Amino acid sequence: MEREFDAIIAGLGPAGAAAALELCRAGARVLVLDGSAGRGKPCGGCLSARGLEALAWLEPPAWLRAYPVRRLWIGYPGRPAAAHTSSRPGAYLVERGRLDQWLARQARGAGVTVVESRARGVARQGDIWRMEADGGPWRARWLLDAGGARSLVSRRLGLEGGGWRFAALVREIPLPERLRPALSEAAFLELGGVAGGYGWAFDRGGVLNLGIAGLLGRDQGGTGGLRRRWEAFTRRLGLSGVGAPRGALIPCPHRRRIRVCGEGWAALGDAAGLADPVLGEGIAQAVVSGRLAAQAVLAGDLGLYQRAVEDTLLRDHCHSRLLARLIYRVPQVFHALARRRPGGVELGFNWLRGEMAPGDIWLCLLRGLTGLSPLLDSYPASYYSSPLVPRPNRRG
Ligand SMILES: Cc1cc2nc3c(=O)[nH]c(=O)nc-3n(C[C@H](O)[C@H](O)[C@H](O)COP(=O)(O)OP(=O)(O)OC[C@H]3O[C@@H](n4cnc5c(N)ncnc54)[C@H](O)[C@@H]3O)c2cc1C
Structure with missing residues (x-):
């Protein structure tokens, strides 16, 4: 060779x-x-x-699109979850x-x-x-x-x-029948259960992907703290005997x-x-x-x-970092806003679809929350679809 x-x-x-x-x-x-x-x-x-x-x-194969996410549930421990359905999928569960x-x-x-x-x-x-x-x-x-x-x-x-890192735990189990109607073509995100992060539950065709992610450096309750939050999260979903999750870090800039x-x-x-x-x-x-x-x-x-x-x-x-700081500092406020202003959740779909430059989020949020149309700066040909390096003499 x-x-x-x-x-x-x-x-x-x-x-x-x-x-x-x-x-x-x-x-x-x-x-x-x-x-x-x-x-x-x-x-x-x-x-x-x-x-x-x-x-x-x-040319991605069709199975990548088999489990679209059209609805987002935004939960908060002890409070009813907000739900918003979008006209088009924001993500796919693979x-x-x-x-x-x-x-x-x-x-x-x-x-x-x-x-x-x-x-x-x-x-x-x-x-x-x-x-x-x-x-x-x-x-x-x-x-x-x-x-x-x-x-x-x-x-x-x-x-x-990355000086900004999520510690994340995840596990897949068979989907309990009871959760099937709520999670079909949907993703559940729970704010407020993990310091500086969130929990999730995704149904991928009868397989339940469960996880939590919390920013390191926030109060995760010391060694074993994230694990305790994982157990509390699965209990809130009414799941018992889920078994040990796998863990890994997610480094962000x-x-x-x-x-x-x-x-x-x-x-x-x-x-x-x-x-x-x-x-x-x-x-x-x-x-x-x-x-x-x-x-x-x-x-x-x-x-x-x-x-x-x-x-x-x-x-x-x-x-994103600024938005994350806001959301994870006052998750109860974002949960309450999601319940009152589903337009705000639609912005999440826009974000995931790459239809909004993240820098536009502030104006969009303001307009979405005040009930005005969000004035999206849609850019379908974003760098996600066609990343191109700058030409050598561009700044020269
Ligand atoms: C619990 C958890 C949940 C997540 N959920 C999502 C999600 O739902 N959606 C999403 O978009 N992102 C998610 N992420 C983040 C996403 O998984 C990563 O950002 C992504 O995998 C990064 O891809 P990568 O190719 O850079 O690295 P990786 O996917 O980690 O691939 C690195 C590869 O390199 C190999 N490797 C390591 N060291 C060496 C070596 N010395 N020599 C040769 N090979 C080596 C590893 O074995 C691995 O195969 C999640 C992360 C975690 C931890």
Whole structure:
């Protein structure tokens, strides 16, 4: 097997697969190290409509649309939940393992070389990267780190990592009949049960995906606190004996500018900490960042990736962070508003569909809450559907 490639990608999640496919389709020789060892990623499996758009270039199969979310329930412990149904789905509930396998198959089919091994060490020799992994060492000019929230590679390269992180717990169980009518084509989000976060319940065709996510640094009640909140959340849903959840971190950017690349390397998706700070949504952002990084590699200038991420995800995440601070500081207020002003919940659908620039949320919220039409700045051709790196001379 060849040991020299144009690019080595560590990690075959959505970010790594998107980058590999974009590069390979342009004729680059790409090696992906898949360190998952068949372990599925713990995930809610909620693919926003903008996330589906981000996959449109891969002609997503019909099963990705099988479980649309048309209705949002917004709950608060001890109070009746608010419900709002939208005319079009805001998201799709998908089996995360199946999504990742489909992406991996696409990558293999496009000619990407996949080695099932973790990246164990990385070193720079001149302008070439040398990667230690099974069957290696492997060499390439470009190194893309798509190893997720606990990426070894980015830590070795000195990346600061997301300073804004959700700790999340998730478990899937068979859907109890009693919950079927409420959860059909719906998503339940509960505010106020977890400090700096929320709980969710999604029905994916008879499978109930349950989870909670809380911002680290908020009062989660010390060690075991999140676990106690998980038990309380499942009790409120009337579920007993749910079993132990799986846990993982969701890293989001903590400020407007974070470094996502350096000399010959770039971090993508969770490895760069690019999930959305409101919900911890990260699949769409991983795909977008993977494509942006690949396009910058093809242009021979990773500085373009830094700028493109700043102009898209990082710009929008500033507004998300502010919104998250508001929602999670006074969740009872947002729950009460959702009950009184369903138009506000419709904004959530607009957001998930990528029909609203997050920077427009403030004016839209004001208009939605006062009963005026929200004046949406709809941008169907958002960067989720067609991420393009800026041209080299754009600011020059
Ligand atoms: C509990 C939970 C629920 C979530 N729910 C949702 C949701 O409903 N919707 C949503 O949009 N987002 C959700 N997210 C966030 C989303 O899962 C991530 O943002 C997304 O998976 C990031 O994709 P990625 O490709 O960057 O990383 P990952 O999906 O984490 O993929 C990284 C891959 O790299 C591999 N790897 C790691 N280290 C190495 C190494 N050294 N060498 C080789 N391979 C390596 C890993 O095994 C993994 O396969 C959730 C996250 C959690 C934790």
